Amino acid sequence: MAAASAHSIDATPRLGQCLVISAPSGAGKSTLVERLRAEFTHFAYSVSCTTRAPRGQEQDGVDYHFLTREEFLARREAGHFAEWAEVHGNLYGTPKAPVEEHLAAGRDVLFDIDVQGALQVKSVFPQGLFVFILPPSLEELERRLRGRGTDSDEAIAKRLGNALGELGQAAHFDYLIVNDNLDTAADELRAIYVAGRTRTASRPGLLDALLAQWGA
Template identity: 45%
Template sequence: MTTTSERMDYPGNIFVVAAPSGAGKSSLVKALMELDSAVQPSVSHTTRPPRGQEKHGREYFFASPPEFDALIAADGFVEWAHVHGHRYGTSKKAIEERIAQGADVILEIDFQGALQIRKTFANAVMIFILPPSWEELRSRLERRGEDSASVIELRLKNAAEEMARAGEFDFVIINELFERALFDLKAIVHAQRLRYSAQRRARADTFAALNIP
């Protein structure tokens, strides 16, 4: 895994969204991208099989274990991790190309991977999604209807470990009311675009006319 911290001044932003399974990060990220076309997804590689209507290259790049091993050997991932019995990885090259072009990239990623992203992209904006309660988290996992009872218990066990480290993120959103959580996520993205360095780059003519260095 890459561990060197890089504070590069890219025109685009990296938003890293992590959450315990069932907290609603996928729905929030999808809704954000539908509202804001300037936010582009980073598509991860995974060794797990597709679920439901998932398509290769859209939700994930589905790779066989040997294919995944080859990408690791080529240092193709900025991070990769074992999650619930499968491997997930994020392409460093793909992220760099997009943010170098000025795009805002959002990564919907597991907890382990999120912390690895920060080690490589020090300017990444780290966002953690929380459920409103343990009861609601369990209920969401059960309503999803994708996992056995034993898998749900494993996800809840992992959730306890992940949520205990929410303080390592820049922002925390409690997804109790979806519309409110989406508003909070949009606000974080908008605020990042209003930072001095971003505004100076985006509105260079205005800054020059006002003699702002």
């Protein structure tokens, strides 16, 4: 097989891709994400901001950017975040600029976030791949939640109620994966990601480079 040309169009810069994955609690999202990350280890990581206090050995700028509530709100109003949410009285947010830098450098960014955060990301990075993981049924979702053995009946009822609301937002996502069989769901998620890397928008200079070779 002949070696690739030094002027191969395959060497044209590629823009990074946002892969955004959401699901109701208990649908198996974390397991699917772990499988994907085990195969594709190149995903970029963006350090989030939070108003909560550091825990244990957490370091500012490494685990989180720790901010006061006033600092966080000021950055939010300035459009600093790609997505943000308030959880148990603490604010969390993903800075937008580092994500933009990763994408411009050709590095893919994985978001494993809730539905609210995913829709915020879509408003900022609409070119991303937005995947919603579905349970095969609400009965199965309840069975999985109870199988964890970590939640009270009240907590499970709340999670199931939240799941119904989240399912109502699933139509805003580009892809739906029913996690009935884990291997099949993992294959589908992998296929979405690999196909997304070849989208025309990710290779803006590719066609121009090819036409230039032909003198067009």
